Amino acid sequence: MKKGLLAAGAICAVAIAGFVIWGMRGGGASGPLNPASGNKVSPVADAPKWQVIGGLEAGVRNVFIQISPSAAKDRSAYDEALAAVCSGESGCLVAFFLPGDKVPPNEPMAKFMSEGGWRNYHPVAYWFNNAFTDWDCERAGDKGAPLNAMCGAFVEDAYSAILSVSSRTKLARFCGWGDKGEVASVKAYISKMKDPARREQFSSKFDKNLSETYGGEASNCVALRSDVEARSEDALKFLAEHQI
Numbered sequence: 367m368k369k370g371l372l373a374a375g376a377i378c379a380v381a382i383a384g385f386v387i388w389g390m391r392g393g394g395a396s397g398p399l400n401p402a403s404g405n406k407v408s409p410v411a412d413a414p415k416w417q418v419i420g421g422l423e424a425g426v427r428n429v430f431i432q433i434s435p436s437a438a439k440d441r442s443a444y445d446e447a448l449a450a451v452c453s454g455e456s457g458c459l460v461a462f463f464l465p466g467d468k469v470p471p472n473e474p475m476a477k478f479m480s481e482g483g484w485r486n487y488h489p490v491a492y493w494f495n496n497a498f499t500d501w502d503c504e505r506a507g508d509k510g511a512p513l514n515a516m517c518g519a520f521v522e523d524a525y526s527a528i529l530s531v532s533s534r535t536k537l538a539r540f541c542g543w544g545d546k547g548e549v550a551s552v553k554a555y556i557s558k559m560k561d562p563a564r565r566e567q568f569s570s571k572f573d574k575n576l577s578e579t580y581g582g583e584a585s586n587c588v589a590l591r592s593d594v595e596a597r598s599e600d601a602l603k604f605l606a607e608h609q610i
Contacts, residue, residue, distance in 0.1 A: 415443035420472040426457040430469055433462050441510025456496050461489040513567050520608040527601035528552050532575035534598035540580035541587035555605045
C-alpha cells in the first residue's frame with residue numbers, strides 16, 4: 367500500500383504532540399457498532415457517503431470517519447466530511463477509514479500511545495492543519511489525490527529523478543565540473559508533463575533546488591563525485607524512458 371505524504375511514525379509524532387481529541391462538536395457517537403473497532407457509528411444527515419465512528423481524547427478536535435466503499439475514490443466525499451466536522455479549524459485532525467479497516471478504539475491518547483499508537487493502524491487518508499498529510503493512492507485513488515501524495519504511474523520515481531539531477535547540478539557548480547546539459551533535459555521533460563498542476567509542482571521544486579548553494583565540504587568534490595554522477599545519469603535515463 368502506497369503512502370503518499372506521512373508515514374505512520376510521523377502521524378504518531380503528531381499524536382504525541384497532543385493534537386488529538388475525539389468527536390464532533392460537543393458529542394459522543396451513537397448508532398451501530400463498527401465491528402473493526404467496537405466504536406459506535408454516528409450517521410450524519412444528508413451525508414450518506416461518510417459517517418463519524420469515533421476519535422481519541424486529548425487536546426484538539428480529532429475525528430475518525432468511515433468512508434462508504436462506493437465513495438472511497440470520490441474526493442468530494444472527503445471534502446464534505448472535512449467541511450462538516452472541522453469547520454475550517456486549522457488544528458483539526460481527521461483519520462479516514464474504509465469499512466473493515468482496523469480503527470482505534472475511543473480512548474485517551476496516552477493509552478492509545480502506550481499501545482503502539484498509529485503503527486497499528488492504516489488510515490486511507492489523514493488530514494491535519496488544513497491539508498492532507500497522508501493519502502493511500504491505491505484505496506483512495508489517483509483522481510483528486512493531493513499533489514504531494516505523488517499518485518500515478520512513475521510520478522514518485524520521476525520526482526526523485528529530478529531531485530537527483532538537481533543535486534548533481536548544485537555540486538557541479540560548487541566543484542566546477544561543468545554542465546552536461548542535464549538542466550535543459552529536465553526542463554524539457556517537465557514542459558511535456560500532461561498535468562498542469564503536476565508540471566508546476568515539479569518545475570517549482572527543481573528551480574528552488576537549483577537556486578540553493580551547495581553547503582558541503584570541498585573534499586566532497588572528489589569523495590562524492592562518482593556516486594553523484596552515476597545517480598544523475600540513471601535519473602536522466604529514467605526520465606527519457608518514462609514521460610508522465
